[in-house]
Amino acid sequence: MRAGRSMEPVRRLAPIMASGVASVFKLLIATLAFCGAYFGVAATGGPAVPARAGETAAGEQVRTVTLSAQAMPVEMGRAPRPGLVTVGAAESGAPCPRAYHAQSFLAGGAGRAAAYEWSLRRWNPGRHAWKTVKVSAAGRVLGGPRTVEWRPRVAGAPGWYRVELAVTGGRTIAGERFKVTC
Numbered sequence: 001m002r003a004g005r006s007m008e009p010v011r012r013l014a015p016i017m018a019s020g021v022a023s024v025f026k027l028l029i030a031t032l033a034f035c036g037a038y039f040g041v042a043a044t045g046g047p048a049v050p051a052r053a054g055e056t057a058a059g060e061q062v063r064t065v066t067l068s069a070q071a072m073p074v075e076m077g078r079a080p081r082p083g084l085v086t087v088g089a090a091e092s093g094a095p096c097p098r099a100y101h102a103q104s105f106l107a108g109g110a111g112r113a114a115a116y117e118w119s120l121r122r123w124n125p126g127r128h129a130w131k132t133v134k135v136s137a138a139g140r141v142l143g144g145p146r147t148v149e150w151r152p153r154v155a156g157a158p159g160w161y162r163v164e165l166a167v168t169g170g171r172t173i174a175g176e177r178f179k180v181t182c
Helices: 009-046
Strands: 086-089 102-105 111-124 127-136 138-142 144-149 159-167 171-174 178-180
Touching: 086 159, 102 111, 102 159
Parallel strands: none
Antiparallel strands: 086 102, 102 144, 111 127, 111 138, 111 159, 159 171, 159 178
């Protein structure tokens, strides 16, 4: 009887088993780290850590505006400030507004005509860019300063939108973005 000889194969396998268990443990930790990073990016729709607070991946400033029937950014009784486009829901009290009211103030000089055109743009998250979805007919302001308005409709296309006003001379005024949820 050789009792010492029967334990010899186990002693030779112990270091191999220990290194194998260590490798499996390392692979498990690496897999968990990768899955956590992947699902973190997938859940946010972009990088898990943004460049800076208040900026998109493209570097442009973003300010979120939530529209409601109680406090509309567009007030019918007052003229907006020059160089600013304001947008609000045109259908107050509706659970899902489809019509919006945009307005801006054009400070044209006396005797000069200023042509303008409105555009409704939607954020394309796949391309990280604004895409024009609707354009108004061109308008013209003669004479002095005037408030201009547009009433775009959005139906069945939820997402982030903004209204832009292009004025003669290559100047474009972009309004703040707003979210359409239905």
